Amino acid sequence: MKQNKGLFAFVILVYSFLFIPIIIIAATSFGSESYVAFPPRGFSLKWYHNVFTTESFIRTFKISMEVSVLATLIALALGIPGAYALTRFDFKGKTLLKNFFFSPKIVPGVVTGFVMFQFIVINLKLPIYYSLLLGLSIFEIPYAIRVIGSSLEMVDYTMEEAAMSLGASRLQTFFRVVFPNITSGIIASFMLSFISAFNNVPVTLFLSGPGISTLPITMMNYVEYNYDPTISALSVLLMLMTIGIMFVVEKTLGINNL
Amino acid sequence: MKKKWAYLLMAPGLIVIVAFLIIPILSSILPTFHDGDSLTFSSYTDFFKDSYYNQIFMRTLRISIITVVICAILGVPTAYFVSKSNKKIRGILIACTIFPLLTNSVIRSFAWITILGRNGVLNNALLTLNLIAEPKRLLYTEGAIIVGSVYLFLPLMIVSLVGVMENIEGELFEAAESLGASKIKAFFKVILPLSVPGLIVGCVLVFTGAASAYTTPQLLGGNRKMVLSTLIYQQTMTLGDWYGASVVATIMIVTSILVMGTINRLAAKLNERGV
Numbered sequence: 001m002k003q004n005k006g007l008f009a010f011v012i013l014v015y016s017f018l019f020i021p022i023i024i025i026a027a028t029s030f031g032s033e034s035y036v037a038f039p040p041r042g043f044s045l046k047w048y049h050n051v052f053t054t055e056s057f058i059r060t061f062k063i064s065m066e067v068s069v070l071a072t073l074i075a076l077a078l079g080i081p082g083a084y085a086l087t088r089f090d091f092k093g094k095t096l097l098k099n100f101f102f103s104p105k106i107v108p109g110v111v112t113g114f115v116m117f118q119f120i121v122i123n124l125k126l127p128i129y130y131s132l133l134l135g136l137s138i139f140e141i142p143y144a145i146r147v148i149g150s151s152l153e154m155v156d157y158t159m160e161e162a163a164m165s166l167g168a169s170r171l172q173t174f175f176r177v178v179f180p181n182i183t184s185g186i187i188a189s190f191m192l193s194f195i196s197a198f199n200n201v202p203v204t205l206f207l208s209g210p211g212i213s214t215l216p217i218t219m220m221n222y223v224e225y226n227y228d229p230t231i232s233a234l235s236v237l238l239m240l241m242t243i244g245i246m247f248v249v250e251k252t253l254g255i256n257n258l
Numbered sequence: 259m260k261k262k263w264a265y266l267l268m269a270p271g272l273i274v275i276v277a278f279l280i281i282p283i284l285s286s287i288l289p290t291f292h293d294g295d296s297l298t299f300s301s302y303t304d305f306f307k308d309s310y311y312n313q314i315f316m317r318t319l320r321i322s323i324i325t326v327v328i329c330a331i332l333g334v335p336t337a338y339f340v341s342k343s344n345k346k347i348r349g350i351l352i353a354c355t356i357f358p359l360l361t362n363s364v365i366r367s368f369a370w371i372t373i374l375g376r377n378g379v380l381n382n383a384l385l386t387l388n389l390i391a392e393p394k395r396l397l398y399t400e401g402a403i404i405v406g407s408v409y410l411f412l413p414l415m416i417v418s419l420v421g422v423m424e425n426i427e428g429e430l431f432e433a434a435e436s437l438g439a440s441k442i443k444a445f446f447k448v449i450l451p452l453s454v455p456g457l458i459v460g461c462v463l464v465f466t467g468a469a470s471a472y473t474t475p476q477l478l479g480g481n482r483k484m485v486l487s488t489l490i491y492q493q494t495m496t497l498g499d500w501y502g503a504s505v506v507a508t509i510m511i512v513t514s515i516l517v518m519g520t521i522n523r524l525a526a527k528l529n530e531r532g533v
Contacts, residue, residue, distance in 0.1 A: 004441055011339045014332050014412075015351075018358050021369035021409065024379060028372060036372050038379045078271035089264035100272055104279060108470030108514060110487040111507045112279060114494055119282030138279050141271055170263065192360075199362045202472045205491065216473075219364045223371065223477060232372075235365040242360045246353065 022239070029232035036229050047233035056218050057234060064215040067129075068197040071136035072144075072190055078137070079144025080186070084174070086145070087152040088160075105142040109202025112139065117206040128209040135203045140193040147192060151185025151253070152178070188253035191245045287508045290501065301505045311489075315509065318485040321400060321475075322468040325407040329415040329464045330457065332408070337419030337456075338449060342428070352420065359413040367477040370406045371397060374478070398480045406474040411467050415460040422456030423449070458525045465521075466514050486510050 024038050029047055031040030051057055082101055086094070104112065113135065120131045155178060163173040204214045215238075223231055290301045305311050340351045358366065373379045374396040381393040396402060426449060434444035475485040484492070486506055493503040 007335055007339055011336050014336045015354060017332075017409070018354070018412065021366070021373060022358070022361070024372055025365065025369050035377075036375075038372065038382075078274060081267035082271040085264040085267035089261065091261045091264045097268060097272065100275060100280075101268075103275060106466075106514060106518070107279065107283065108466070108487065108510045110470060110472050110490050111283070111510050114490055114503055114507055115282040115286045116278065117494070118286055118500060120278060123285075134274075134278055138275060141275065145271075195360050199360075201363060202470070202487065205472065206494070216362055216364045219362075219368075220473065220477070223364065223368055227375075231365075231368055235362075235368065238365065239357075239361055242357065246357065246360065250353070 025232045025235050026239075028229050029236045031229050031232075033229075035227055036232060047229040048237075050228075050230045051234045051237065054230065056213075056222075057215065060213050060215045060218040063212060064198055067133050067136055067214070068194050071133055071197050072140055072193040074133070074137040075140035075144045075193055076148075076186065076190060079141050079189075080148055082141075083145045083148040083152055084178070087149050088157070101145050102142045104138050109139070109200070110205070113203040113206030116203070121207065121209075128207065128212045132204060132207040132212065132214075135207045136197045136200060139200060139203050140197055143193045143196060144189050147189035147253075148182065148185055151182045151188075154185075155181045184252040188249045191249050191252075195242060195245050283507075283511070286500075286504045287511075290504050290508060301501075302509070305505055305509070314484050314486060314489050317400065317483065318469055318487075319513075321403050321407060321485065322465050324404050325411060325468040326461050326464045328404070328408045329412050330461065332412055333415035333419055333460060334450070334453070334457070337416045337423055337453075338445070340416065341420050341423035341426075352417070355413045355416050355420075358409075359417070363410060363471070363473040364477070366410060367406055367474045370402065370409065370478055374402050374405070397478060398482045400479070400483055402478040403475050403483060403485070406478045407468045407471060410471065410474055411464040414463045414467065418460035418463060419453060419456040422459075423453050426452050454528055455525065458521055462518055462521050465517055469513060469517075470510060 027040055028036045028038050030043055030045070031037050032042030032044035032046070033040070086098055086101070099106075116131060116135050120126045120134065121128060126134075159177055159181075160173050163177045164170065168176065198214075199216060200214075201216050201220065204217055208214060208217055219231060219234065291297055291299065293300065306315070340348055340355070343351060371378070375381070376393045376395070376397070378396070380396060381390075384390045385393065430448050430452075431444055434448045435441065439447060470487055472487045472491065475483070476488050476491075479485065479488070481488075481492075486509065490503050490506045490510070493499045493506065
């Protein structure tokens with residue numbers, strides 16, 4: 001098909017809008033000025049050095065990694081059986097229960113954070129760390145259900161029927177037949193849930209406290225009081241992590257199949 | 259037998275969601291409807307009568323609606339281009355669309371601080387070109403929140419649209435053209451109506467996203483231009499007014515459900531008419 005020149009120019013402008021801010025951040029991270037300057041005047045790696053020597057960044061990065069991985073594993077453990085039930089069985093109240101599973105995405109993040117803070121941290125007096133873990137796990141369940149659900153739908157049900165008619169139990173069938181066929185979906189779902197938990201601000205904002213905070217919250221506090229390229233350098237490092245994750249998703253499920 | 263399995267498999271997830279999300283929501287918002295023993299809505303009428311709160315509510319709606327409209331205007335042609343590109347280019351463009359989506363919202367808002375700040379990229383450029391005499395205040399305005407929100411949610415709109423547009427047969431467009439329609443006319447009469455389902459999903463995602471985003475309004479609007487999500491945080495953490503925060507929480511949930519319900523019902527109606 002012949003491409004319209006006007007449309008082509010429009011699309012270039014839209015992608016420039018999406019990428020120029022990212023390019024500006026990357027450029028300022030190498031600047032030598034003590035404030036965020038664009039175009040940067042000199043070249044320096046001191047902001048990268050700064051990232052690795054700022055104790056709060058390193059400490060909260062570790063916390064972020066830990067809670068995001070654990071929350072994603074919990075969400076998958078709860079989500080995989082749920083997705084299996086929703087795609088393989090017909091039962092009463094299916095739509096209603098499906099909506100329940102998706103409710104963490106319908107409720108605004110700050111509301112989830114606020115009510116969990118009030119109920120779990122204040123009323124139930126659960127330690128902040130476990131509240132944060134619980135909040136992120138719940139937040140990731142819809143993700144797990146959706147991605148796993150769509151890869152389950154791609155698995156031919158007749159294979160399962162064949163296994164069961166040959167005498168395999170439902171559990172055996174799941175682990176021997178279904179599971180090997182959805183591993184790429186599970187890996188992709190893990191990666192996407194992980195990055196979404198890692199990036200989350202609204203829920204973690206309320207569920208952080210003395211000594212327990214995540215990297216995005218620390219970055220936000222830093223930005224409100226400082227204006228130097230340390231955040232630019234940290235952003236570049238995090239974007240490299242995102243690219244790595246996208247690469248894994250592309251190799252497993254394929255970005256186009258999301 | 260089969261059904262028992264289904265409920266058993268879903269039980270753990272559902273129990274966690276009910277115990278740690280649904281019950282906390284109810285325990286926070288039910289008290290706002292009680293006055294002693296009787297049912298009351300006075301906290302809500304008070305909220306909307308208060309000009310300060312009313313202004314924040316209207317600002318949140320305004321920002322979300324404008325964001326949706328701009329995302330649709332920029333997203334529709336872009337998604338169309340992406341969906342009609344050859345496989346290799348489409349893959350690259352989709353990766354370029356998803357990358358910002360997976361990038362932290364703090365980073366994406368920080369980029370706009372760099373651009374819109376008093377000594378930012380835009381002010382410097384305008385000063386150098388002698389278009390303005392002194393730096394303009396671009397940050398901490400509603401405009402800044404809107405630009406930041408469009409930046410945040412445009413990829414979501416493009417992705418929702420591409421999924422639907424990919425399935426539209428290219429022959430339909432060519433048929434319209436060969437019957438004498440101009441490219442633009444063929445687009446509006448053939449492609450756009452068939453893309454409505456994707457557009458609706460995109461609009462719901464962008465609206466609910468923009469109406470509940472915290473990072474962008476906090477970093478680009480600050481305390482000058484509060485929205486519901488920054489208000490709820492301020493009421494809880496700064497003012498300790500948990501009752502007030504619960505009122506805002508209810509309003510946010512109801513708005514989100516109302517908007518989703520309305521748009522979905524609209525979608526169902528359009529489907530009935532066979533558009």
